[in-house]
Amino acid sequence: MALLKWNRKNYPQSLNAHTALIKAYLHFKMAEDAKAAFKDALQTLNELSPEQTAQLEALFT
Secondary structure (H helix, E strand, O other), X not given: OXXXXXXXXXXXXXXXXXXXXXXXXXXXXXXXXHHHHHHHHHHHOXXXXXXXXXXXXXXXX
């Protein structure tokens, strides 16, 4: 988890970094942390396409 947080911190414009962290939170049943990471991704990532936004939202279904 620490590595994934580090990755997101050091590569804030990486969709993959945000996605990996959200997936890890969901895997470990940390739903509130996953939601917070999702909100952070939406705020941090510049110019997300509708497809990328849908990809992030699909992690929760």
